[in-house]
Amino acid sequence: GDSVTQMEGPVTLSEEAFLTINCTYTATGYPSLFWYVQYPGEGLQLLLKATKADDKGSNKGFEATYRKETTSFHLEKGSVQVSDSAVYFCALSPINAGGTSYGKLTFGQGTILTVHP
Amino acid sequence: DTAVSQTPKYLVTQMGNDKSIKCEQNLGHDTMYWYKQDSKKFLKIMFSYNNKELIINETVPNRFSPKSPDKAHLNLHINSLELGDSAVYFCASSQDPRTRWGSSYNEQFFGPGTRLTVL
Numbered sequence: 001g002d003s004v005t006q007m008e009g010p011v012t013l014s015e016e017a018f019l020t021i022n023c024t025y026t027a028t029g030y031p032s033l034f035w036y037v038q039y040p041g042e043g044l045q046l047l048l049k050a051t052k053a054d055d056k057g058s059n060k061g062f063e064a065t066y067r068k069e070t071t072s073f074h075l076e077k078g079s080v081q082v083s084d085s086a087v088y089f090c091a092l093s094p095i096n097a098g099g100t101s102y103g104k105l106t107f108g109q110g111t112i113l114t115v116h117p
Numbered sequence: 118d119t120a121v122s123q124t125p126k127y128l129v130t131q132m133g134n135d136k137s138i139k140c141e142q143n144l145g146h147d148t149m150y151w152y153k154q155d156s157k158k159f160l161k162i163m164f165s166y167n168n169k170e171l172i173i174n175e176t177v178p179n180r181f182s183p184k185s186p187d188k189a190h191l192n193l194h195i196n197s198l199e200l201g202d203s204a205v206y207f208c209a210s211s212q213d214p215r216t217r218w219g220s221s222y223n224e225q226f227f228g229p230g231t232r233l234t235v236l
Binding site: 036038041042043044045046049087089093103104105106107109110112 | 121148150157158159160161162165172173207209211214215224225226227228229230
């Protein structure tokens, strides 16, 4: 079945440090890939997405590139801020041959990021 | 003007009780979901409804019964609560993912969550 594996956390960084959170996936076909963020006490918000190979999703200084050859979708940010402290989830939605899905998101285990001033 | 709202935010109850969690969305979406997040933050889909029709039903005990009175509401009823049901339950909504439009822009909007504690 489909699965998503994220790097083990928690991750602790100083402000302005470079961030990478690794994400690899296993899926048949051509899934869409997502990064969601969960701030303390809140629900999940979509951070960025990519729907086909070599697509780069970006938002709020975060980027991730859909790499089909390595089945990866690593999240990066050049300079993190204290306000980026949250839990980050990598997720996939399988797309069938007709280009549609049932919207079933499969999530990775989440990576807790803490940024210190 | 909350997009996806859930009530209650916190629910503490005894084992064996029956409880419901309500979810409403005002985004005009026709697909809604329930997810369970365990104590280790792992998220797993439970159900999905499109226009009151069940389209995803994962392996969930039949003590859990979703009810969709209309496409803007998806409630979760849980019978005979057990300790292992303690978790945060998230509701979400999206465009119909079965359409080309929905699958390409399959952003799911999440509610703030309901923390259920079974004692």
